[in-house]
Amino acid sequence: MEFKDYYKVLGLSEQADASAIKAAYRKLARKYHPDVSKEKDAEQHFKEVNEAYTVLKDGEKRAEYDLLRQQATHQAEGGFRASSDWQNASSDHAGFGQEAGGDFSDFFDSIFGAQARGSTHYSNSRRSVNQRGRDIHHKIALFLEEAFEGCQRQLSLRVTEPDANGVLRPRDKTLKVKIPAGVMQGQHIRLAGQGEAGIGEGKAGDLLLEIEFAPHPYFAVDGRNILLTLPVSCWEAALGSSVEVPTLSGKVKLKVPKGANSGNKLRIKGKGLAGKEGGQAGDQIVTLQVSLPSSHSSEAEALYLKLSECEADFNPRHVFER
Amino acid sequence: MSKSEIVVIESSPSEHRLFSLEEVCERCGAHTEIVVEMVEYGIVEPVEQASASVWYFNTQAVVRLQRAQRLMDELELNLSGVALSLELLDKIDGLQKHIVVLKSQLP
Numbered sequence: 112m113e114f115k116d117y118y119k120v121l122g123l124s125e126q127a128d129a130s131a132i133k134a135a136y137r138k139l140a141r142k143y144h145p146d147v148s149k150e151k152d153a154e155q156h157f158k159e160v161n162e163a164y165t166v167l168k169d170g171e172k173r174a175e176y177d178l179l180r181q182q183a184t185h186q187a188e189g190g191f192r193a194s195s196d197w198q199n200a201s202s203d204h205a206g207f208g209q210e211a212g213g214d215f216s217d218f219f220d221s222i223f224g225a226q227a228r229g230s231t232h233y234s235n236s237r238r239s240v241n242q243r244g245r246d247i248h249h250k251i252a253l254f255l256e257e258a259f260e261g262c263q264r265q266l267s268l269r270v271t272e273p274d275a276n277g278v279l280r281p282r283d284k285t286l287k288v289k290i291p292a293g294v295m296q297g298q299h300i301r302l303a304g305q306g307e308a309g310i311g312e313g314k315a316g317d318l319l320l321e322i323e324f325a326p327h328p329y330f331a332v333d334g335r336n337i338l339l340t341l342p343v344s345c346w347e348a349a350l351g352s353s354v355e356v357p358t359l360s361g362k363v364k365l366k367v368p369k370g371a372n373s374g375n376k377l378r379i380k381g382k383g384l385a386g387k388e389g390g391q392a393g394d395q396i397v398t399l400q401v402s403l404p405s406s407h408s409s410e411a412e413a414l415y416l417k418l419s420e421c422e423a424d425f426n427p428r429h430v431f432e433r
Numbered sequence: 434m435s436k437s438e439i440v441v442i443e444s445s446p447s448e449h450r451l452f453s454l455e456e457v458c459e460r461c462g463a464h465t466e467i468v469v470e471m472v473e474y475g476i477v478e479p480v481e482q483a484s485a486s487v488w489y490f491n492t493q494a495v496v497r498l499q500r501a502q503r504l505m506d507e508l509e510l511n512l513s514g515v516a517l518s519l520e521l522l523d524k525i526d527g528l529q530k531h532i533v534v535l536k537s538q539l540p
Contacts, residue, residue, distance in 0.1 A: 137509075144508055146500045147522065243459050246499065297526070301450070301492045316460075319496055331537035333530075340538050398538055 114183045115218045117163035117176065125177065129168065136164040162215045172223065179222065244272070244307035244316035252323045253290065255330055255337070259359040259384060261292035268318075272308045286318070293385030293392075294322045296332060330359070335384045335393025341377075342402040343367055358382040358395050365397060373401040451480055451489040460495055461502045468498065474516045476501050 118125050121135040142148060143156040150156065166172045249268055257264075267285045274280050286305060294300065299319050306316025324332060331338040341356060351369030355362050358379060365377060376398050383393020407415065426432070458465050471477055472488070477497050479488035490498070501515045510518065 140508055144504070146503055147508075147518065149525075246460060246495075248496075248499075296530070299492050299496045303450075319492070321496075326533070329537075331534050333534050338534060338537060 112218055112221065114180075115159075115162075115216065116180070117166050120159050120163040121167065123167075125180075127167075132164065132167050136160065136168070140164075158215070162219050165215075166219070166223075176222065241311035242309060242313040244309040244313060246316040247306045247318045248321065249318060250321045250323055251288075251290075252325045253294070254325050255327045255332065256359060257290065258294050258322070258324060259292065261290055263287060263289050270307050273310055288320065290322075293335075293387055293390075295335070295384065296322060296324050298322045329357070332384070333396075335386065337383045337393065337395045339395060339397050340400050341365075341397045342400050343371070345401050345403060348372060348399065348401050356395075356397060359384075367399065371399055373399060375399045451491055452495055454488050454490075457490050457495055457498060461498045463498070463502050467502075467505075470512055471498060471501055471515075474512045476512070476516050476519060 118127070121127075121132065121139065123131060123135050127135070139160045140157065143150060143153045143160060145154040145157055148157070166176050247268065247270060249266065251264060251266060253262065253264075265285060265287050267283060269281050269283050271279050271281050286302070288300075288302065290300065299321050302318040302320065304315045305318035308315050329339060337359060339356070341354065343352070343354060347354065347367055348371040349369070351371070352367050353364050354367055356365040356379070360382060363379060363382070365379065367377070376396055379395040379397065381392045382395035385392050404411075452460070454465060454468060457463075458468055461468065472479060477490065477494045479494070480491050497519070501519065504510050504515050504518060505512075
C-alpha cells in the first residue's frame with residue numbers, strides 16, 4: 112500500500128495551522144468538485160482532498176497520522192503497511208463522521224478503520240432504520256451512431272453499499288443497459304432500483320446515467336440536428352450537381368443548387384436524432400464549403416485565366432470598398 | 434466484496450415518471466423547505482401541470498436538485514450561490530457546445 116501524504120494533497124507544510132488547512136481544503140474542493148470541475152480526474156482528486164481534510168482537520172486523527180508519517184519516512188522504500196499496533200490504537204475511532212460521501216482509500220481504512228468513514232447519510236440512521244438507498248450517478252459516452260439507432264451497452268460500476276450490519280462495503284456490478292434511440296447529450300436516463308441498496312426496508316436507489324456524445328470525425332450535434340460541413344468543388348457549386356452525402360442512416364444523394372456558395376446551408380429533413388417517443392426527428396444541416404485542388408495543371412490554369420476574363424466584374428472583396 | 438453479477442435491464446427506461454415533492458426530498462436527502470426554496474430561487478422548476486397546487490418534478494430536475502444539494506453540502510454554498518453557480522455552469526456548457534459546433538464548420 113502506498114503511503115498517502117495528506118499534506119502534499121492539500122499543498123501544505125506540516126506546520127500548517129487549522130485555518131490554513133481549512134483554506135487549502137476549500138480552495139481545492141472548489142477546484143475539483145465533480146459538479147463544477149472540468150479538470151481531468153476531478154472526482155478522484157476531490158476524494159483525495161476530502162480524505163486528507165478529514166484527517167488533518169481533526170486534532171486526534173492528525174496527531175496519529177503525523178506519527179505514522181514520521182515512521183514512514185524512516186522506513187525503507189517498498190510500500191507502506193499499517194502495523195497491527197496502529198490498527199489497535201485506532202480501533203476506538205469508530206463513529207467519526209465526515210462531511211462528504213464516504214469513499215476513502217484503503218490507506219485511510221488501514222489507519223482509522225472503515226467505520227471512521229461512515230458518511231453522514233448513514234451515520235444518521237438512528238433517525239429512521241429504513242432508508243432509501245442512494246442514487247448513483249454515472250456517465251456513459253455514446254457514439255453518435257449508437258445514439259441515433261439506440262444500443263445496448265455493458266457498464267461496470269463499483270457501488271458502496273451497507274451490508275446487513277450497516278457497514279459500507281464496495282461491490283462491483285455489471286449492467287447491460289438498453290439505450291433507446293433519440294437520447295440527447297446531457298440527458299439523464301433513470302434505471303429504477305439499480306442504485307445503492309436501501310437500509311432496512313428502504314428501497315434501493317436509482318442509477319442515473321448521463322448521456323455524453325463522443326466526438327465524431329465529421330458530424331457535429333446541435334440539439335436534435337446533425338451538422339455536416341460538405342466540401343464541394345467550385346464547378347459543382349457553380350453548375351449545380353448531385354452529391355453523395357453521409358448521414359447517420361447511410362448515404363443519400365443531395366442536390367447542390369446551381370450557383371451555390373461557401374456557407375450556404377442545405378437541410379436534409381428527418382436525418383437528425385430521433386424525437387422523444389415518436390416525436391419529430393431532427394434534420395441534418397449541411398453547410399457547403401467550396402474547395403479547390405491544391406495544384407492546377409497548366410491546362411486548368413489556362414481555363415482559370417479565361418474565367419477571370421469572363422468574370423472581370425466580380426469583386427470578391429467588395430465588402431472592403433465603400 | 435461479493436462476486437460481480439450481471440443484471441440485464443431489458444425494458445427501456447421510462448422518461449415520463451414524475452416525482453412528488455416528498456419523493457424528491459427523500460432522493461436528495463433534503464428537507465422540504467430547502468427544496469421549496471430551491472424552486473423559489475429558480476434552481477429547478479416543477480413540471481407544468483393542469484393544477485399548479487401540487488408539484489411534480491422530472492428526472493432532470495431530480496438530478497439538478499441532487500447536484501444543488503451536493504454543492505451546498507460540500508462547498509458550503511448558500512442558495513443564491515448555488516443558483517448562480519448552476520447558471521454559470523449551464524452557460525459554460527452552452528458555450529462549449531457552441532465552440533464544438535463552430536470548430537466542426539472550420540475548413
